[in-house]
Amino acid sequence: MRLASETLGRLPPDVARFEYERDAQAVGIVHFGLGAFHRAHQAWYTDLAMSGGERDWAIAGVSLRSAAVAEQLNPQDGLYTLTERGGHAEATRVIGAVREVLVGNREGVEIVEHLAAPECHVVSFTVTEKGYARAPDGSLDFALAETSFYPPLAEGLARRRDAGLQGLTLLSCDNLTDNGRQLERLVREWLAFRAPDLVEWFENECRCPNSMVDRIVPAATSADIDVLEARLGQRDEGAVFAEPFSQWVIEDCFAGPRPGWDKVGAELVTDVAPYETAKLRMLNGAHSAMAYLGLERGHEYVDQAIADPALRPLIEQLMRREAATSFVPAVGQDLDSYADALLGRFANPALKHRLAQIAMDGSQKIPQRWLASLAAHQARGELCEATLAALAAWLRHVRGGPLVDDPLAAELAGAWRENGADEIVPAFFGPPGLIASPWQPSAEERAYLERQLRG
Numbered sequence: 001m002r003l004a005s006e007t008l009g010r011l012p013p014d015v016a017r018f019e020y021e022r023d024a025q026a027v028g029i030v031h032f033g034l035g036a037f038h039r040a041h042q043a044w045y046t047d048l049a050m051s052g053g054e055r056d057w058a059i060a061g062v063s064l065r066s067a068a069v070a071e072q073l074n075p076q077d078g079l080y081t082l083t084e085r086g087g088h089a090e091a092t093r094v095i096g097a098v099r100e101v102l103v104g105n106r107e108g109v110e111i112v113e114h115l116a117a118p119e120c121h122v123v124s125f126t127v128t129e130k131g132y133a134r135a136p137d138g139s140l141d142f143a144l145a146e147t148s149f150y151p152p153l154a155e156g157l158a159r160r161r162d163a164g165l166q167g168l169t170l171l172s173c174d175n176l177t178d179n180g181r182q183l184e185r186l187v188r189e190w191l192a193f194r195a196p197d198l199v200e201w202f203e204n205e206c207r208c209p210n211s212m213v214d215r216i217v218p219a220a221t222s223a224d225i226d227v228l229e230a231r232l233g234q235r236d237e238g239a240v241f242a243e244p245f246s247q248w249v250i251e252d253c254f255a256g257p258r259p260g261w262d263k264v265g266a267e268l269v270t271d272v273a274p275y276e277t278a279k280l281r282m283l284n285g286a287h288s289a290m291a292y293l294g295l296e297r298g299h300e301y302v303d304q305a306i307a308d309p310a311l312r313p314l315i316e317q318l319m320r321r322e323a324a325t326s327f328v329p330a331v332g333q334d335l336d337s338y339a340d341a342l343l344g345r346f347a348n349p350a351l352k353h354r355l356a357q358i359a360m361d362g363s364q365k366i367p368q369r370w371l372a373s374l375a376a377h378q379a380r381g382e383l384c385e386a387t388l389a390a391l392a393a394w395l396r397h398v399r400g401g402p403l404v405d406d407p408l409a410a411e412l413a414g415a416w417r418e419n420g421a422d423e424i425v426p427a428f429f430g431p432p433g434l435i436a437s438p439w440q441p442s443a444e445e446r447a448y449l450e451r452q453l454r455g
């Protein structure tokens with residue numbers, strides 16, 4: 001039996017569920033990139049908000065290319081479960097916020113119709129770092145952008161302008177520095193190129209808040225789905241599994257109505273930057289360091305890497321002495337307690353978060369996770385040994401092999417073949433290099449990295 005509207009009543013009583021009339025809710029949100037993270041984070045907050053009385057925030061999800069998520073969720077009427085793992089017995093909730101999943105290259109017309117509808121107010125994004133289609137210099141790569149969300153979004157915006165409707169809030173929920181501002185700039189670049197007459201309307205009517213999103217959501221395995229099926233008596237192909245912790249800090253800058261996410265735990269603030277920087281450099285920075293250093297040491301999961309006595313001190317050093325000291329925290333932001341909490345979250349044995357999942361797309365992740373901290377310390381003449389050790393592990397990782405999953409994999413391996421260990425550092429980090437880097441190594445940093453590479 002498959003989870004769906006008509007089988008809901010047969011779920012075991014310990015499974016929590018939404019408390020609103022699903023079919024009566026208008027689609028107020030279009031979301032690009034309906035992966036596990038969105039389902040365990042923004043869709044969960046939206047579901048809780050609607051359960052608390054908010055109305056008309058159903059989500060139309062868009063997968064740009066693959067039909068996989070549509071095949072998981074549409075036969076289930078958009079329903080899926082979220083299971084929280086760690087600390088206590090597993091807790092499962094059925095989420096009702098997702099109305100349907102549309103596939104970009106198949107249902108372009110429907111996607112634009114949702115964007116152009118008067119009841120739509122928010123467009124959110126979890127398209128991963130590479131989904132923004134940025135060239136190494138940070139500008140929009142128009143050929144890549146053509147295959148991403150930019151064309152349907154621009155068409156939806158044009159339809160709204162022509163109909164005299166309000167603009168939209170475009171809410172990036174990806175792990176990028178200044179994610180909202182980057183999205184705003186990239187959309188403006190797209191419009192200036194493809195629909196210049198829309199630029200002024202976009203600037204006046206739309207808003208792109210920055211946001212910090214946090215919840216560890218490992219990819220579900222088929223074994224996870226089978227075990228859940230045995231417990232629920234129903235099969236949920238769209239199930240997601242996450243840690244109990246969740247955080248969402250959003251810049252309070254919306255173009256129009258928004259869901260009452262703040263009533264269910266999200267924080268609305270005037271400046272997201274210190275939270276986002278702490279999260280990117282400490283949590284994500286430590287994650288990527290555990291990924292490359294941990295894989296080299298034969299580990300498979302994050303909890304194994306953080307328990308390794310040869311790695312843990314390095315990870316603590318990266319978080320506490322290098323990342324946490326690279327920026328000015330907000331008043332009352334306690335980075336030492338934050339590091340303590342992160343160590344606890346990394347050690348969660350029930351999560352089974354694969355290092356290989358985190359190791360993906362390193363060329364898109366390390367600039368905001370490591371290189372920005374390196375740049376800040378370099379300006380003060382300080383050498384970050386733990387971050388550089390992680391960077392050396394990444395350099396070794398992208399030399400080639402079956403584990404490398406990165407949009408620049410071929411270029412990175414090619415640069416290795418051409419340059420060898422003697423010249424690889426400038427080939428990668430420039431100026432100009434293959435990586436969009438806010439940091440160029442000093443002679444001392446370069447020598448340190450090269451020593452690590454020669455091992």
Ligand code: CS2
Nearest residue numbers: 213214215216284287357358
């Ligand atoms: C991870 C993130 O895969 C990765 O690169 O570092 O997905 C991380 O789990 C989330 O950002 C946690 O909020």
